Amino acid sequence: MPISRYRDAGIPSGGLTTSIVAVVTDVVRGGRPIVGYGFASVGRFAQGGLIRERFAPRLLGAPDLMNPEGTNLDPFRAWSVMMAGEKPGGHGERCVAVGTVDMAVWDAAAKIADLPLHRFLAERAGGPPLAADTVAVYAGGGYYYPADDVSRLSDELRWFLDHGYTRAKIKIGGAALEQDLRRVEAAAKLIPTSGLAVDAMNAYDARGSREAATALAPHRLWWFEDICDPLDLETHAAVAASYPHPIAAGEALFSRAEARLLDRYGGLRRDRDILLFDPVHCYGIPGYLDIIRCLEERGWPRRAFWPHGGHLFALHLAAALGLGGAEVNPLSFGPFGGLPDGDAPVEGRTAPPQVAGIGFELKPDLSRLFATLLV
Amino acid sequence: MPISRYRDAGIPSGGLTTSIVAVVTDVVRGGRPIVGYGFASVGRFAQGGLIRERFAPRLLGAPDLMNPEGTNLDPFRAWSVMMAGEKPGGHGERCVAVGTVDMAVWDAAAKIADLPLHRFLAERAGGPPLAADTVAVYAGGGYYYPADDVSRLSDELRWFLDHGYTRAKIKIGGAALEQDLRRVEAAAKLIPTSGLAVDAMNAYDARGSREAATALAPHRLWWFEDICDPLDLETHAAVAASYPHPIAAGEALFSRAEARLLDRYGGLRRDRDILLFDPVHCYGIPGYLDIIRCLEERGWPRRAFWPHGGHLFALHLAAALGLGGAEVNPLSFGPFGGLPDGDAPVEGRTAPPQVAGIGFELKPDLSRLFATLLV
Numbered sequence: 001m002p003i004s005r006y007r008d009a010g011i012p013s014g015g016l017t018t019s020i021v022a023v024v025t026d027v028v029r030g031g032r033p034i035v036g037y038g039f040a041s042v043g044r045f046a047q048g049g050l051i052r053e054r055f056a057p058r059l060l061g062a063p064d065l066m067n068p069e070g071t072n073l074d075p076f077r078a079w080s081v082m083m084a085g086e087k088p089g090g091h092g093e094r095c096v097a098v099g100t101v102d103m104a105v106w107d108a109a110a111k112i113a114d115l116p117l118h119r120f121l122a123e124r125a126g127g128p129p130l131a132a133d134t135v136a137v138y139a140g141g142g143y144y145y146p147a148d149d150v151s152r153l154s155d156e157l158r159w160f161l162d163h164g165y166t167r168a169k170i171k172i173g174g175a176a177l178e179q180d181l182r183r184v185e186a187a188a189k190l191i192p193t194s195g196l197a198v199d200a201m202n203a204y205d206a207r208g209s210r211e212a213a214t215a216l217a218p219h220r221l222w223w224f225e226d227i228c229d230p231l232d233l234e235t236h237a238a239v240a241a242s243y244p245h246p247i248a249a250g251e252a253l254f255s256r257a258e259a260r261l262l263d264r265y266g267g268l269r270r271d272r273d274i275l276l277f278d279p280v281h282c283y284g285i286p287g288y289l290d291i292i293r294c295l296e297e298r299g300w301p302r303r304a305f306w307p308h309g310g311h312l313f314a315l316h317l318a319a320a321l322g323l324g325g326a327e328v329n330p331l332s333f334g335p336f337g338g339l340p341d342g343d344a345p346v347e348g349r350t351a352p353p354q355v356a357g358i359g360f361e362l363k364p365d366l367s368r369l370f371a372t373l374l375v
Numbered sequence: 376m377p378i379s380r381y382r383d384a385g386i387p388s389g390g391l392t393t394s395i396v397a398v399v400t401d402v403v404r405g406g407r408p409i410v411g412y413g414f415a416s417v418g419r420f421a422q423g424g425l426i427r428e429r430f431a432p433r434l435l436g437a438p439d440l441m442n443p444e445g446t447n448l449d450p451f452r453a454w455s456v457m458m459a460g461e462k463p464g465g466h467g468e469r470c471v472a473v474g475t476v477d478m479a480v481w482d483a484a485a486k487i488a489d490l491p492l493h494r495f496l497a498e499r500a501g502g503p504p505l506a507a508d509t510v511a512v513y514a515g516g517g518y519y520y521p522a523d524d525v526s527r528l529s530d531e532l533r534w535f536l537d538h539g540y541t542r543a544k545i546k547i548g549g550a551a552l553e554q555d556l557r558r559v560e561a562a563a564k565l566i567p568t569s570g571l572a573v574d575a576m577n578a579y580d581a582r583g584s585r586e587a588a589t590a591l592a593p594h595r596l597w598w599f600e601d602i603c604d605p606l607d608l609e610t611h612a613a614v615a616a617s618y619p620h621p622i623a624a625g626e627a628l629f630s631r632a633e634a635r636l637l638d639r640y641g642g643l644r645r646d647r648d649i650l651l652f653d654p655v656h657c658y659g660i661p662g663y664l665d666i667i668r669c670l671e672e673r674g675w676p677r678r679a680f681w682p683h684g685g686h687l688f689a690l691h692l693a694a695a696l697g698l699g700g701a702e703v704n705p706l707s708f709g710p711f712g713g714l715p716d717g718d719a720p721v722e723g724r725t726a727p728p729q730v731a732g733i734g735f736e737l738k739p740d741l742s743r744l745f746a747t748l749l750v
Contacts, residue, residue: 015460044465049424085390088577089605089627090419092465202463230464231632234639252464257606264609265640 001369003042005143007331012146017046018336019097021056022373023104025073027112036108037360037370040100041280041309042333043251047097055082055097073109075102076124079286091255095283102284103313103358111357118319118352125289125321134349135318136325138197140310141332142170142187149179150186156331157190163330166348167195167222173203177215184219195348199225202252206235213243223248223274231258237267248274251308254282259291263298270299274324278308279317292321310337312359315352335365376744378417380518382706387521392421393711394472396431397748398479400448402487411483412735412745415475416655416684417708418626422472430457430472448484450477451499454661466630470658477659478688478733486732493694493727500664500696509724510693511700513572515685516707517545517562524554525561531706532565538705541723542570542597548578552590559594570723574600577627581610588618598623598649606633612642623649626683629657634666638673645674649699653683654692667696685712687734690727710740 001020004013023036040047059065062081067074082098110120139160145152153170160168170187172180180198187196198221204212209228216224223246228235230252240247247269253262259277262268275295279288292305303324307314310329318326328345329337339345340353340362353359361367376395379388398411415422434440437456442449457473485495514535520527528545535543545562547555555573562571573596579587584603591599598621603610605627615622622644628637634652637643650670654663667680678699682689685704693701703720704712714720715728715737728734736742 044462045429045469047424049422049426049428050468051424053424054420087419087627090467090470090629092470093425093468094420095465095467229632231630231636233636252462254465255606257604261606261608261636261640265636 001046003333003336005141005332006145007334009334013143016042018042018333019046019048019051019100020370020373021051021100021104022370023101023108024374025108025112034108034111035374036104036106036111036357037373038100038103038105038107038280039336040096041278041311041313042329042336043278043308044093044096044281047093047100050094050097051101054094055101058082058084059101072112073105075105075109076286078102078105079284083283088257091253091258095254095287096281099278099280099282099284099287102286103280106285107357107360114356116352116354116356117313117316117358121285121316121320125285133319134351135315135323136349137165137315137328137345138167138169138195138325138348139165140169140327140329142168142183143332144171144174150182153183154186154190157187160330161190164344164346164348164350165328165330166345167191167197169197169199169225169327171201172198172212173200173208177208177212180212181215184216184221188219193219193221195222197221197223197225197248199248200227202226202228202230204228204235206232206238209235209239210242213239217243217245220245222246225249225274225276226251231261233261233265233267236262237265240267240269240273246272246274248276248306251276251278253277255287256290256294260294260298263295263300270301270304273304275300275305276308277305279314280309285317288317289321312339312353312363315339315350316358319352335363335369338363341365376421378708378711380516380707381520382709384709388518391417393417393708394421394423394426394475395745395748396426396475396479397745398476398483399749400483400487409483409486410749411479411481411486411732412748413475413478413480413482414655414711415471416653416686416688417704417711418653418683419468419471419656422468422475425469425472426476429469430476433457433459434476447487448480450480450484451661453477453480454659458658463632466628466633470629470662471656474655474657474659474662477661478655481660482732482735489731491727491729491731492688492691492733496660496691496695500660508694509726510690511724512540512690512703512720513542513544513570513700513723514540515544515702515704517543517558518707519546519549525557528558529561529565532562535705536565539719539721539723539725540703540705541720542566542572544572544574544600544702546576547573547587548575548583552583552587555587556590559591559596563594568594568596570597572596572598572600572623574623575602577601577603577605579603579610581607581613584610584614585617588614592618592620595620597621600624600649600651601626606636608636608640608642611637612640615642615644615648621647621649623651623681626651626653628652630662631665631669635669635673638670638675645676645679648679650675650680651683652680654689655684660692663692664696687714687728687738690714690725691733694727710738710744713738716740
């Protein structure tokens, strides 16, 4: 289904879509089966065909998806069933399809366990205990407006500040550098640059990357994200060698193999740089844990991970795994983005939902949308 | 639809599938519209959902797909329409979907031009003129048999030799190294090792790669293919540093960005190594040309390219672009693999079909299958 970068869904938004899935279990509570919900996060296209033709049939055909105790679905087991016969390489699309179904499986399993996802996952991921009850968040958004761009951007950032966000990320790379610098300067009037990140959406070539880095450096931004083609590690390393402030990368990489390449050849600095891998797009939680383990072994701290997505699922993961924080999309990609209706961060931090599962039920528009899968 | 690695389709074959498409044009000849056909090559899964939901609608919705003269479909223009809004990174699945439709567009355009694909493409690809009327080929196959493996492998290789093939490629990496060496030794009794390649299907880890390379080196094979995870360039470079004979790579890489990474970090040697990129899996002909251009600029000769696939489309590309040669799958992946029915190479070389288009019509079983798309 279509999703929009803008609160005003009338603004053209690149034709992006997402997919939604429901996993209906045979566990009945209060007269109804427990159902897990998932969606394809945001930023890559929908994967309904791959899910329907390849991954859902494997799950539905599996003789058994239970944990060893026979008390619940085992999401890791379900994941292995989905990945059976998949070959190395080619980390696009299928990783999103698998992650979408994986989200619904974890939602169902956490609901069966009657635990919020972050607590259910923390027990199963073998990581450190929860770092805190709340998670650092920032507001993602700041897309280009087709008219009155800078003033509407400022309005959007004021909305963020009025609703408890202290940090935000805006887009660059889609306009001339001078225009982008005007956006940064306008944003910096509202938000301290120590909490202001820019996302170039992989737009720059080698020369554009160099020029943007030079122009941005004096602003001492929170981070400079997705600078060039995600696999152009030469350009990436060249920027990292000269740009002294934090760089963020990984939103458009989807596997442990690519994460390892980024770390080995991309010039990132483990003491300051930020890793944005989207857990849904990286084959779901098992794939994301694989990336974390690989990079931890190579010296990365968990605080470097700020999962992309801007939704409740990423928030749970940040809490469960002790990550640096999470993106929230309060105004973009509705009804998927943002916190439960009526919730707002307090001084830039928020707690993940405390209801069983992911807590999509706390977002009535989204909940109604998922319910359409069951009729 | 399901495809099998074996002539005997009763042998389990990993559940692989492919997709078929037809592009029906409004050019009428002899009372019928000209139709182009394509399929998803072999080795990755079918992409029907992505084609139906994402790429075909873009093509069908385009106001105009004609060349500037208004005389034919412009396959490069069709390709740009399909790729509109696609983001950098994530080179899996969609690349196969785009390549599948792209094949059908080229088949249709070559038929409209009343030229065999290799001649139609040679005029449009801006490359050197045709190197020769015939293309060097080898027989791809040699998969593991569930019983009597070595003797059935020998039977298969004898079939190749009896049908005009002088070179062949067999699989390793799926069994213990001793068993694989027995396969190699049995094959080497029939085919000189200067024309015998082995394909490990990306199976080896770092240690397995080293051990296999050490054990294979004395055989002086034609090439050692797809050694480790296609993105584990460290392991790849380590093997290349110690294994003196040709290495082949690239079947599980799908984009210029990945090709460039392979060249930069994978340790390949431009004077002897082989590049296997599958043109269908690499976003079709425009994506494949992009890879050739990128690697030519970096010093690679065209003779290093031996496109994966084993079918007529790859054969046309090898002829049109002056590549080293092409794989042919005489016994695998029917009815898609192999030459026109009744054709056989002569001393290891063959001419691509001389009829208009790709020439799938010269393979009646395949032609009947494609025709089911039109009812």
